[in-house]
Amino acid sequence: MIQVNGMKLHRKENRKQTTVSAKLEDLKSETESRKRSYPPAAALFSSFFASCSLPELFRRLCFAVVFFSISAFAAQAAAEIVIKVATLAPQGSEWYKDLQEMGAQWQKVSNGLITFRLYPGGVAGDDMDIVRKMRLGVLDAGLLTIDGLRAIDPEVLVLELPLAYSDYTELDCALEKIRPRLERQMEAKGFVVLGWSDAGWAHFFTRSPVKTPDDMKKLKMFVWAGDDQYTDFWKKAGFDPVPLASTEVANALQTGQVNAVTINPQGILLLQWYKQVNYMTDFKWAVLLGGIAITKSAWEKIPAEIRPAVKQAALDAAQRIRDFSRKTEQSDIETLEKNGVKIVSVDGDTLKEWRRLIDSVLPQVRGSYLPAEALDTALKLRDQCRRQPAAAGK
Numbered sequence: 144m145i146q147v148n149g150m151k152l153h154r155k156e157n158r159k160q161t162t163v164s165a166k167l168e169d170l171k172s173e174t175e176s177r178k179r180s181y182p183p184a185a186a187l188f189s190s191f192f193a194s195c196s197l198p199e200l201f202r203r204l205c206f207a208v209v210f211f212s213i214s215a216f217a218a219q220a221a222a223e224i225v226i227k228v229a230t231l232a233p234q235g236s237e238w239y240k241d242l243q244e245m246g247a248q249w250q251k252v253s254n255g256l257i258t259f260r261l262y263p264g265g266v267a268g269d270d271m272d273i274v275r276k277m278r279l280g281v282l283d284a285g286l287l288t289i290d291g292l293r294a295i296d297p298e299v300l301v302l303e304l305p306l307a308y309s310d311y312t313e314l315d316c317a318l319e320k321i322r323p324r325l326e327r328q329m330e331a332k333g334f335v336v337l338g339w340s341d342a343g344w345a346h347f348f349t350r351s352p353v354k355t356p357d358d359m360k361k362l363k364m365f366v367w368a369g370d371d372q373y374t375d376f377w378k379k380a381g382f383d384p385v386p387l388a389s390t391e392v393a394n395a396l397q398t399g400q401v402n403a404v405t406i407n408p409q410g411i412l413l414l415q416w417y418k419q420v421n422y423m424t425d426f427k428w429a430v431l432l433g434g435i436a437i438t439k440s441a442w443e444k445i446p447a448e449i450r451p452a453v454k455q456a457a458l459d460a461a462q463r464i465r466d467f468s469r470k471t472e473q474s475d476i477e478t479l480e481k482n483g484v485k486i487v488s489v490d491g492d493t494l495k496e497w498r499r500l501i502d503s504v505l506p507q508v509r510g511s512y513l514p515a516e517a518l519d520t521a522l523k524l525r526d527q528c529r530r531q532p533a534a535a536g537k
Contacts, residue, residue, distance in 0.1 A: 224444050225258045226437070229267035229276070230286035231389060233413055237467050238342075239263050241460045242286055245435075248456035253449050269389040270294065271369045278333070283441035286464075288342075289432045290367045296328050298514050301521035303429045305501050306494075308525065311469065314341075314430050316528035321521060335442045337454050338461030342431040343407045343468040347424035348417065350402035352487045354424065356381065356500050362403040365392055372512040380504045396420060407431050408475035409468055417484050423476070426489045426497070435461055 226249070232238035239261070246259030267273055267282060270291030276282040285291060292299045302321070308314040318339060326336050353359045360381050366374055368386035377384035385401045395401045396419035404411070404420060405428060411417050435457045445453055480486065489497075509515050 223258055224253070224256055225260060226283045226441060227260045227262065227281075228284045228286070229262040229273045229282050231265050231270065231288065232263055232286060234263045236263075236413055238286065238464050241463045241467075244463075245456050245460035248459075249453055252452035252456065253445070256449075257445065257453070265390055269367075271367075277436075277438050280438075280440070284337075284435065284437035286340075286435050287433055290370075292329075292432070292434055292436070293370075295332055295334050295436065296325065297512075298328065298517035299325055299432070300513055301517045303432050304505075304513075304518075304521070305429050306427070306498050307501075307522070308430065309427070309529075311430070313525060313528050316531065317521060317524045318432075320524045320528070324520075329436070330439060333439045334436050335439055337435045337437055337457035338459075339432070339434045340461035340464045341433060341468065342410060342464070343472045344427045345405050345407050345429050345431050346426070347428065348404050348406060348411055348420040348484075349422045349424070350420050352422045352485070353403070354487050354489055355493055356497060359403065363399075363401045364403040364405070365395065365401040372508070376504065376508050376512050379507050380500060392416070405429075407468070408472060408479055412475055412478060417479055417482060421484045422487055423479065423484055424487045424489060426494060433464075 226246075228242065228246070230238070230242060232242070242261055242263075246261060249257045249259050262282075267276060270285070270288050271294055273282060273285045273287065274291050274294040277285060289299065289303050302314070302318060308317065322339065329336055347353050347359065349359075349362055351358075351362070353362070360383065363383050363385050364377065366377055366384040366386050368388050374384045374386050385395070387395055387401065392401070392404065393414065393416065396404070396416055402420065404416060406414075406416070408423075410431075411420075442450070476486070505513070505518070509518055
């Protein structure tokens with residue numbers, strides 16, 4: 144699922160920047176504001192009780208009133224469960240709307256017990272930052288791309304091997320088979336996956352036409368910062384990777400620091416990067432996998448009896464995101480063409496050349512960047528799925 148999540152923001156830029164800054168400030172100061180909002184129960188008790196300088200009977204009545212007032216205060220403070228969710232998806236995008244709908248469902252099924260707060264558009268940082276803040280308890284959940292998920296458990300990378308899956312049928316089949324294993328491992332590391340999703344097929348978007356591996360080796364390719372093994376993977380393939388945070392890519396494209404990105408058509412439209420990289424290589428490089436994850440500690444704060452309904456709302460949101468991305472894929476490509484993006488076709492022989500390149504690199508990263516057992520298992524499951532009768536919806 145993005146991996147990176149056109150909107151024209153020119154007239155509302157200052158307003159949106161103010162909104163983003165306010166959200167970020169709210170995220171940073173929430174813990175302190177809560178401390179200021181709720182005085183210690185002992186101080187509250189002393190203040191009320193000291194004011195009851197009355198005969199014994201009235202003092203007892205006053206004690207009862209204070210006791211039940213404090214109980215009610217404590218119950219109210221404990222009742223609210225605030226779930227803070229972050230995502231790279233831009234505010235106003237379809238993915239953002241799906242998350243908002245999920246939050247509304249959470250509030251509904253919990254009868255107002257859950258308060259949903261969404262921090263979109265990278266206001267909480269890129270996926271690595273989001274996962275780090277989830278571990279620290281600053282955030283509770285996120286709609287994560289593959290880069291966020293691999294920060295929790297690197298085995299998920301086996302589902303995004305370049306050119307490993309020829310269509311959605313193969314990918315969906317393999318995911319369904321390996322999903323229970325991945326979810327168990329992530330839960331053991333303190334995270335609960337509420338729903339898997341994706342943002343469609345990633346393509347190369349470049350400043351000059353890329354058809355063969357040699358064409359790509361001439362360019363400076365954006366890769367996610369924060370993982371040296373990931374950068375090394377691309378170097379072993381002979382490419383020139385430039386590690387950057389997602390928030391730095393737009394400027395890097397404008398300055399020429401990078402001139403190639405791997406992203407889905409919908410993402411490049413939303414971010415408007417196609418203005419700098421206006422060639423698209425037309426093959427299915429990899430599906431941009433993603434998912435909705437919550438920390439185990441936040442999950443366990445939700446009463447057990449409503450967790451199934453909460454998870455179902457997340458599953459529904461993940462399904463809507465996936466369906467929308469896949470449904471609009473072709474129309475997004477057509478929109479890009481109307482905006483001047485040129486499609487570079489790849490014939491069968493050239494595709495085999497790309498596959499030979501990837502096959503030559505996999506043994507070099509097996510056991511380092513890609514966990515060996517997980518890689519072998521994923522490829523075995525992929526082959527099993529490939530032998531099954533083809534289904535519709537490729």
